[in-house]
Amino acid sequence: MSSRRNDNPPPYSPSSSEADPLIGPRKPYRRYRSPYLYVALIVLFIIAIMAFNFSTSLSNDPLDPDVRERIRKDWDIELRQHQKEVLERIDTQKRWRVEDNERINLREQWGAEVEKHNREVEDRLKRDEEHKSHMHEQWKRETEEHKKEVEELRRREEQDRIILREKWSREVEEHEREVEERRKHEEEERLRLNMFWTDLASHTCTTYATREYTARLVNVPSYYNRRVEACMTTPVKIHGVEYMPKWCEDHGPNDVIGHWEVDQHEPDCASYWIRYKNLGCISPGSGQRRIEHYLEHLPSGADWKEFCATTPANFLGMHFMGSEFCFQNKGGTYGHWVFDDESCK
Structure with missing residues (x-):
């Protein structure tokens, strides 16, 4: 709000006093304008709208040639737009009819193909069934023929086996008869020539409780060419029991050597196990336990591996014909056994 500056003093009035204000009186300020201004603006706006409507009505007057x-x-x-739309609609309807006809034709063609396919499937199933039936009949015939052939083959094989068995039996009987005749002949000839053993000698132990013996066959003529046969059929008495040689060596008429391996009454060859030692489970969860023994009474000069493998052992209610693993440590022979044990699982 503006204020005026008073450069001149107020006029002197005889009626003024010291109590009068220095600034003279002002005109009252109108804070609000007159309502007539707003009314005038509204009237002008209405007149403008009426003028616009009037001009518009004049431009759409059907009597005006320009308007017409x-x-x-x-x-x-x-009209052209409508005709175009009509033509487009007619063309669309034509395309629809063509498409409908094509769909009908396709549907009919598809139906015909479906019927044809169904007929072909039925024909194929019928042919397959006939083929299966034919193959089944053929398989039955072939099976019967195969069974007959197998039975015939078995019958022939059985006949051949019977013939071979009879032939083999005859050959065995003939061979045994020849062997017996030859043995009798050799025995008669040996008795006639009075062949016998001399120089019977015992040797080292060959295996558990078994010792080797040798002897020389005497009274063998120089012309006799069946010295080995005579050696193998001439028994010798060892510990009061007759034994036949295990093998013979022919070094000449007066040097036929027989060899025996006697496994009875040979206590010097009987080794045995001592110092039973339980080595525990092989490994956790293995389910196997290891046992160790020391081999005692091993004959001098004997094969320690042979005696270790043939000396029987008994422990924990089990019997073993020999050790499973053998080794020597500090001149001693040891055997190991490994067996299943549920407590090691």
């Missing part, structure tokens, strides 16, 4: 020409052009445009 404009309307005619608009009608022509709308």
